[in-house]
Amino acid sequence: MERILIAWIGGFDIDNGHDGGTGAIHATLTQDDITYSRAYFLCNYDKAFKDSDAYLDWLNTQTETTLHKDDITLTSPQDFGEIYDAADKLLSQVQAQHPKAQLSIQISPGTPAMQAVWILLGKTKYPNVTFLQSSKEQGVHEAHIPFNISAEFQLGNKLTDLATSNVPTHAAFDDIKTQNADMNRLKQKASVLASHDIPVLINGASGTGKELFATAIHNASERRSQPLQILNCGAIPKELIDSTLFGHKKGAFTGALSDQKGVFEAANGGTLFLDEFGELPLDAQVRLLRVLQEGTLNRVGDSKTIKVDVRLICATNKDLMQAVASGEFREDLFYRIAVGVLNLPPIKERKGDLIYLADTLLEQISPQFSTSGELQAGMNESKQGDKKLSPKAKNIILSHDWPGNVRELHSTLLRACLWYKGAIISEQELTDAMFAKAQGSAKEQAITLDQAVDLQEILDSLEEKYVRLAWQKTNGQKKKAAELLGFSSYQNYNKRLEKYGIK
Incomplete structure (x- = not known):
């Protein structure tokens, strides 16, 4: 045997x-x-x-x-x-x-x-x-x-329930729209984290909803009646990091015309959400660690010690464990904030969510244009709130990678609603509203053979790209698509459609 x-x-x-x-x-x-x-x-x-x-x-x-x-x-x-x-x-x-x-x-x-x-x-x-x-x-x-x-x-x-203490999802998370089982489990985990006054680290690519989760955690916590301060660490000039985080005394530096609170003081008693947390330089990480450990800070230019009580939620699209290993991020700070950890997937991996999100976003976007001058002038007989996606437009959405995630999907649908006044957004109208892809994926462009690569994975990725493109160009006519790709018969093309789940 x-x-x-x-x-x-x-x-x-x-x-x-x-x-x-x-x-x-x-x-x-x-x-x-x-x-x-x-x-x-x-x-x-x-x-x-x-x-x-x-x-x-x-x-x-x-x-x-x-x-x-x-x-x-x-x-x-x-x-x-x-x-x-x-x-x-x-x-x-x-x-x-x-x-x-x-x-x-x-x-x-x-x-x-x-x-x-x-x-x-x-x-x-x-x-x-x-x-x-x-x-x-x-x-x-x-x-x-x-x-x-x-x-x-x-x-x-059953085990997942044990891991999350079987706590139902708090109503504060209702704004996070999903039909995906993994995302619903993340919402449940976030509800558990909200009920405990511990630091939270949210990992995820741009546009995956990190700020939505942070806001919901605050609104579901015991601190919900206190301030929520939001700061994008990647947008702070290096020379102003300390002043922005901890505040400054009048005259501490050129331009400091008055005493100023930092975001830690502004969030006292509540929650501080630091987005793009991985962008903080090492010297700022040292000073931040002291505030987290001791619960006290000093404004720039002031020797007076100020006590603060802040719940910290951090978000990043960086691999902080890799940054720790390379010396770009302090290990002690990482373990200080990585107590409750949430890993948000890109929307392409949220099975069953793409069309649901698109329809939900259209419902939110369409009413913004319902009273436009063009409508009042009778240029559009249909009600803007009834705007829908055609079946072929939905196929375009399913085949796109959406590297910008929900943010990219939202802006694409917004442009489509701005430019096209009909009740149905067609395949061509949606394609026109999308940004053109750069030729070749980043992975393909980055291949230098400095290390081993999975050649079959690269070939499959390239094949899938053109199988999908042929499907779109021929409006799903298998025989024509097979001819475009040089297949001897449409059965060969049909096998590729099944392989890549194209319908």
Whole structure:
């Protein structure tokens, strides 16, 4: 019978692999009496901290087992809900691909939460798996778990409820429109964070709704009756950072004509939202850390100490862990603010949300033009509030990457409403309202072969681009689209449509 090994890659495995030693995974795969045809690993280590790719390269030299690795992003290595989702997905895929194989889970690597989830899944949803443990004293041996678990806990959202204390989403989050399950879970997590007076770090690209989440957290918190101050750190001139954050005394510098409060004082008793937090220079980070640790500050040019009580919410589109590793961001400040962490996905990854968001935004935008002079003059017989997207326009929205996320989608629909007065926004009208894409993706332009690349991924990306373009140019006529791309038959083109989920 084929044997397959499954495990999280632990830091001990990577560290010992680099040193030529052994860890639980290496010890399991190099046993004399048991051979594994394949091994599937989950890994949540950022390359800047633990190089799991180098570890896998080394492990390949130690065993003939075919190795697979999925890199997983976790809010926390103790987040039961996210760990459950990743582990359940992997076990489901492996079981579907190898239905007759004997699955063995090495539970020694990873955090206690990861070990607990392996046992929970193995005792409920995948009862035929075996558990392995490894230690220096006993080597690799089968772990006997002398209890059973109720099948009620097979559902992943049971653990997600536990991780979020089963708190319902606060009404303050109603302005964050979504039909996506992951986004709704983020709203629920944010509701939990709002109920605890702790710092929050919100990660996400521009336009993903970081300020919306920060505002909702404040409005759902005990501080909602107190001030909410919002500051974009990337917009402050370097010489004015201290004055903006902490205030200044009259005459402290040229142009300081009066005493001035900083945003910390202005937010006293309430919440301070620092957007583009990763743009703060290192010297400002030091002074900010002192305020967070001691709860006191000094205005620029003043020796008087002022006490402040502020709840801090920070947002960034930078990878702060990478910035810490490269010395661009202070590690002590990072761990000070990264207590409650929310990772907001781009709208392209929010399955089921693109058209819903577009329709919702149109409902908000259309009334702005309902009393325009053109309408009063009878230039448009339709009611502007009835403006809708045509089916082909919706397909354009689904095929676009939206690098600017909700902000880009909103501005595109706004331009379409400004320029075209009909009740239906057509495919051409929407395309005209969009900014033209630069030739080639940033990823394609950045290829220098200074490091290894996934050539197949690049080719697939390029193929998908032109398959979609041919679909749009021919209004969905497969035969014509196939001819444009040089396919010998439209069946070949049809396979590409299925591959990339184009409808």
